[in-house]
Every structure is written in structure tokens, then in C-alpha cells.
Amino acid sequence: MFLVEGKRSVEEAFKRSELLKVIFLDDNSAEEDHGDIDLSFLDYYLVNSRLMKHICCTENPQGVAAIVKKPLWSWEELLGTGGLLIYLDQVADPGNMGSILRSCWALGVAGVLLAKGSIDPFSPKVVRSSMGAIMNLPVFQNVSDSQLDMLSDRGYKFLCTDINGGTNYYSVKYKRQSLIVIGSEARGVSADLKKRCEQFINIPSNPQVDSLNVAAACAIIIAETWRQYQEETGLA
Amino acid sequence: MFLVEGKRSVEEAFKRSELLKVIFLDDNSAEEDHGDIDLSFLDYYLVNSRLMKHICCTENPQGVAAIVKKPLWSWEELLGTGGLLIYLDQVADPGNMGSILRSCWALGVAGVLLAKGSIDPFSPKVVRSSMGAIMNLPVFQNVSDSQLDMLSDRGYKFLCTDINGGTNYYSVKYKRQSLIVIGSEARGVSADLKKRCEQFINIPSNPQVDSLNVAAACAIIIAETWRQYQEETGLA
Numbered sequence: 176m177f178l179v180e181g182k183r184s185v186e187e188a189f190k191r192s193e194l195l196k197v198i199f200l201d202d203n204s205a206e207e208d209h210g211d212i213d214l215s216f217l218d219y220y221l222v223n224s225r226l227m228k229h230i231c232c233t234e235n236p237q238g239v240a241a242i243v244k245k246p247l248w249s250w251e252e253l254l255g256t257g258g259l260l261i262y263l264d265q266v267a268d269p270g271n272m273g274s275i276l277r278s279c280w281a282l283g284v285a286g287v288l289l290a291k292g293s294i295d296p297f298s299p300k301v302v303r304s305s306m307g308a309i310m311n312l313p314v315f316q317n318v319s320d321s322q323l324d325m326l327s328d329r330g331y332k333f334l335c336t337d338i339n340g341g342t343n344y345y346s347v348k349y350k351r352q353s354l355i356v357i358g359s360e361a362r363g364v365s366a367d368l369k370k371r372c373e374q375f376i377n378i379p380s381n382p383q384v385d386s387l388n389v390a391a392a393c394a395i396i397i398a399e400t401w402r403q404y405q406e407e408t409g410l411a
Numbered sequence: 412m413f414l415v416e417g418k419r420s421v422e423e424a425f426k427r428s429e430l431l432k433v434i435f436l437d438d439n440s441a442e443e444d445h446g447d448i449d450l451s452f453l454d455y456y457l458v459n460s461r462l463m464k465h466i467c468c469t470e471n472p473q474g475v476a477a478i479v480k481k482p483l484w485s486w487e488e489l490l491g492t493g494g495l496l497i498y499l500d501q502v503a504d505p506g507n508m509g510s511i512l513r514s515c516w517a518l519g520v521a522g523v524l525l526a527k528g529s530i531d532p533f534s535p536k537v538v539r540s541s542m543g544a545i546m547n548l549p550v551f552q553n554v555s556d557s558q559l560d561m562l563s564d565r566g567y568k569f570l571c572t573d574i575n576g577g578t579n580y581y582s583v584k585y586k587r588q589s590l591i592v593i594g595s596e597a598r599g600v601s602a603d604l605k606k607r608c609e610q611f612i613n614i615p616s617n618p619q620v621d622s623l624n625v626a627a628a629c630a631i632i633i634a635e636t637w638r639q640y641q642e643e644t645g646l647a
Contacts, residue, residue: 183621268506270504270506273624274624274626274627277620277623277624277627278623278624278627280617280619280620281614281616281617281620281622281623282616282617282623283617304624306621306622306624307620307621308620311619345638378517378634379637379641380517380518380637381516381517381518381519383516383547384513384516384517384543384544385419385542385543386517386542387513387514387517387518387630388509388510388513388514388540388542388626388630390510390624390626390627391510391513391514391626391627391629391630392630393627394623394624394627394628394630394631395630395631395634398614398631398634401615401616402581405615
């Protein structure tokens with residue numbers, strides 16, 4: 176189980192009521208508007224502000240928190256969707272991880288795979304900045320080489336972001352059954368992983384600039400995959 | 412003046428030597444490779460690790476920090492470029508602000524304007540996550556209504572991100588002489604500011620999802636403006 180803090184995120188937990196175990200409300204805010212959280216449907220604990228500060232990890236808790244069961248996702252079902260996958264190679268910053276999960280959920284990614292050594296996606300700051308994505312988007316931790324082999328066997332095309340070269344991200348034709356590898360903040364993508372990749376993609380930018388933030392780069396690339404998908408399927 | 416921490420950011424300060432006032436080096440790392448920071452060209456202070464921890468705001472300082480003069484930018488020169496401007500309406504999170512500045516620097520934005528109430532772009536965490544952008548990209552704080560009037564008078568087109576509607580961001584034709592308004596994390600764009608805007612732009616996304624992270628949304632939109640600009644000018 177994991178902790179979910181703040182109104183928006185607890186609203187998301189409320190929508191996934193099968194995962195929601197306990198809600199804590201600050202007794203000072205019990206009478207306030209709790210948005211989509213309908214308190215008549217569930218048990219909750221009224222706690223005082225001091226206790227709320229102990230429960231929460233933010234300095235100024237928003238007066239509502241919840242304990243939520245980790246969602247269980249099926250690897251076979253994920254592969255069955257044939258949808259776009261993102262593989263994060265040791266992304267370490269919680270804000271970046273949360274922002275990436277949020278973008279993936281918003282922009283049609285079927286699932287996110289995390290290499291060993293990535294930050295725990297259920298840690299409080301990631302949960303907070305994912306804004307509910309962690310409860311709704313299939314995320315697989317400690318993804319193994321044999322799982323990557325399985326994806327290759329099923330016809331997944333491996334692409335890799337590369338700050339030093341490769342094809343412009345908007346000149347690439349993305350098929351949905353792709354896995355896009357995004358490197359860590361500090362070291363980019365590991366050499367072993369690069370060997371698995373058929374195509375390298377690059378975001379052309381001011382040559383003076385070292386690189387983009389990893390969450391910004393990921394957003395730009397998946398927005399382009401989503402744009403292409405919407406145009407193909409006539410949703411645009 | 413402001414504090415710059417970490418190897419990459421101090422390297423950027425070194426490239427803008429007219430701004431660089433003082434370098435501090437941890438005496439444990441004085442013999443290490445300092446990348447592009449050529450110590451033979453400047454005075455530096457060797458300090459012990461305890462003092463370094465006092466100077467820096469990160470928990471684990473990278474062994475190098477600098478005091479840097481705030482760059483001075485000319486409003487008239489900025490307007491003279493006729494380049495794309497981003498206006499941030501009270502962005503509050505330092506990581507978001509830093510990431511936005513970094514994306515703007517990388518993706519051809521001429522300058523960033525900050526509304527009153529935005530986080531200080533020279534605060535340590537913004538500086539760190541901007542990865543040198545704050546020393547290279549014109550940033551104007553506390554931008555007034557009369558400055559916005561001036562932009563209108565000079566022919567700038569005001570566009571505004573809108574999570575509730577507007578034109579798909581990739582169907583908009585961006586002229587360089589535009590100002591794109593990006594709202595805050597909590598409240599979006601203020602009503603007064605919306606009145607100034609001719610066009611509203613939207614990033615189509617999964618309707619279940621409330622919104623994207625502000626830095627991710629900004630990255631997606633300016634990447635599209637940059638893509639169009641490169642195609643027009645034949646740089647692509």
C-alpha cells in the first residue's frame with residue numbers, strides 16, 4: 176500500500192474505490208468542499224492538524240490523505256494491448272518521474288517499464304506529482320532482460336532517445352507497438368540497452384544547450400506519438 | 412548576485428566569465444576533473460566540505476559552487492529580436508520553473524516574462540534545474556500591464572494555453588512575434604490575462620486526465636513552435 180496526499184490525488188483514489196483503504200481528514204477542513212470525494216460513501220478518520228503533518232510528507236498538507244492499495248497490472252494484458260510503451264532507464268528525480276507518469280497517462284501510453292535502479296514510483300513525492308497517474312497507468316518495476324526479450328519476440332520495435340544524434344523526433348513514423356527508451360538524468364541510456372534499439376531519436380535544439388530535462392524530452396516525444404496516432408485514427 | 416551549484420551549472424557560468432565573481436571548490440575535490448572549468452584562468456577559494464555544505468543548498472554538494480552576477484537584459488533589445496516570448500503567470504514550483512527555462516533556452520525562445528507572484532528565477536533550486544539557462548536566456552520579472560501593452564502595440568500576437576478548449580497546439584500556425592501565456596500549476600491563467608489573448612491552444616489528451624504538468628505542457632508547445640520555425644527557415 177502507499178500514501179496519497181492532497182485533494183486532487185485523493186479524488187483519483189476515490190474514483191478507483193477498489194484500491195482505496197482509508198481516508199484521513201484534517202478536522203479543521205472536515206466541513207470544507209472535498210470536490211469529488213463523497214464522504215458519505217466511505218469511512219474516514221478525522222485527525223488533528225499535528226497528526227496530519229505526521230501522516231503527510233508535504234510541509235503544508237492539504238487536509239486530506241489516503242492509504243491506497245498498489246494496483247496490480249497484468250504483463251500479458253499489457254502486451255495484448257499492443258500499445259506504446261515507455262522504458263525509463265534509472266530516472267532518479269521524483270518530480271521528473273511523477274511528471275513523466277502524468278504525461279504518459281494523458282498522452283495515450285499503454286504502460287511504463289522501469290529499469291532496476293529507478294526511483295520508487297510509489298514514493299510520496301512521485302505519487303504527488305503523478306497526479307493520479309500511478310493509480311491508473313500500468314507501471315512495471317525492475318523490468319528484466321527476459322521481459323525485454325519477450326517484447327522483441329512479440330514484434331515490439333525498440334527506439335531510443337539520443338542527445339548526440341539520430342533522427343528528428345518529428346520525422347520518425349511511430350508504430351503503436353513500440354518501446355521508447357528514455358535515459359536517466361545523469362547518464363543517459365546504458366550501452367547494453369542501446370544495442371537493443373533499432374532507431375535513435377533526437378530533439379533538435381540550440382547547440383549551446385547540453386540537453387533538455389528528461390521529463391520535458393519525454394513529453395515532447397510522446398506528444399508526437401499521440402499526435403500521429405490521433406491523425407491515423409481520425410480522432411484529431 | 413546569486414548562487415550557482417554543481418559542475419554543469421558552474422561550467423555555464425565559466426562560459427559567461429563577465430558574470431562570474433567567485434568560485435568555491437571543495438578541498439577534497441580540488442584535484443578532480445572540473446570539466447570545462449579552467450581553474451588556471453581565475454581565482455577560486457578552496458573550502459572544506461563542512462563549509463561547502465553551508466554554502467550550498469543541496470544535501471550532497473558536487474564540490475563546486477560559484478557566485479554569479481545576475482545578467483542584465485535590455486527590454487528594447489528583446490522586443491527588437493521579434494522572437495517568440497513565453498509569459499509565465501505565477502508558476503510556483505522551482506523544478507517546473509527551472510525546467511521551463513531550460514526548455515525555452517534549448518528550443519529557440521527569445522525571452523521569458525514572469526508575472527508578479529512567480530517564483531524567483533534566481534532561487535537556488537530554479538538555478539540548479541535551469542542548467543545554465545538562467546545565465547543565457549533573457550528573463551524579465553514582475554512584468555507590468557504597460558509592458559504587455561507595449562508588446563501588443565509592437566504587433567505581438569497573444570496566445571494562451573487552455574486546458575478546457577481551444578485549437579489543437581499542432582494545428583496552430585505560430586508566428587515568431589508571439590507571446591504564449593502559460594498558467595500556474597494551481598490556477599491556470601487569470602481572467603484578465605485571457606482577455607488579452609487572441610487564440611487559445613490546447614493539448615488534446617485522455618479526457619480522464621485533469622491536465623499535464625505545466626513544464627511538460629510548455630515543452631510540448633514550444634517544441635512545436637520550434638519545429639515550425641525550423642521547417643520555415645529550412646534548418647530542419
